[in-house]
Amino acid sequence: MIKIFDEEIIDVLKEVSHVGAGNASKALSKMTGKRIEVEFPYIKFVDIKDISEKFGGGSTLVASVFLDVKIENNDSEKKKELGKLVFMLDYSSAKNLSSYLTESESSNELSEMEKSALKETGNIITGSCLTAITEYIDVRLYEEVPNIKIDFLGALMDHFILPIARERDEALVFKTRFNFDEKENAYFLFLFHPESEEFLKNRLDEIS
């Protein structure tokens, strides 16, 4: 297990992520007209095998909007993977938020319009977080088109985590929780790709 991030770098990432989460909560409050609290971000290496448990258990039904983020690489045509941005809500919270956004009556399944409203919300949140990263480390980032999926949390985590599981036993996870209307909650996660760790470390060393 290679762990190239020391405490100092984790602290810097914490700071960046806090700014990102703050931006995201402002954007989300503005969009929904609701008071939204953002918990202090949590950033640490998590054992891949425990990741579903950390987020409420593998069989929790969730709606998830996520996208790949890549870094422009000056040396070659190929872009480096930075990681995956994931916005995840409990299914019931997703229902409530989307029917609020689309002003529609709540039915059991999410309509296409509700899905696209959630996608847009996810987009705003991930966008605000990326802005914070870009401003801090001064790199050009590329966002891929967001995807939305409703499934078990564990099944989605398989999709996010298994591609890096060959190389790593742990994943660097940044998580923050949004609380709105007291009972709804949503998570925002950033899973760093192993390919980006060294790049980030060098970049942060240059800055500090």
Add this chain to the structure above:
Amino acid sequence: MAINLNVKMGDYKICEGKKVLKSLGIGSCIAVCLYDKDNELGGLGHVMLPSNMDKGSLKYANNLIKCMVEDFKERKCDMDEIVAKIFGGASLFESSIEIGKKNIISVRKELDKYGIDIVEEDVGGDRGRSIWFHCWSGTVVVSMPMGETKRY
């Protein structure tokens, strides 16, 4: 009331009697259930990745299934009596990596290597599964994201 035990990815458990082994929210991973009817013994392995020749880690199909088989043998089980049921290997999204599909191929190949027949399976597709394996009867309950449940 049966005791429920969770099996994390890259791990396996073998139990006898009134116990339920479960793996919740399986996507491209595969739950390999091995059942010995004579001894009412059940084993659940949670495969993460296709077979890999280089490492001894239980992340990989070949290493995990090998360990399970050896564990059954140590318990003096007759390997000819053991049957398998496999679940998972979904591809939630179209992807060039296709871990789910490769996992299915690896698991089938490994079980075949030890002469273990697959008597039931529910693999592939684009949705996750949660599974509960009743060690005393060999029954597996599979639940899908929007509520439907099947028994194998």
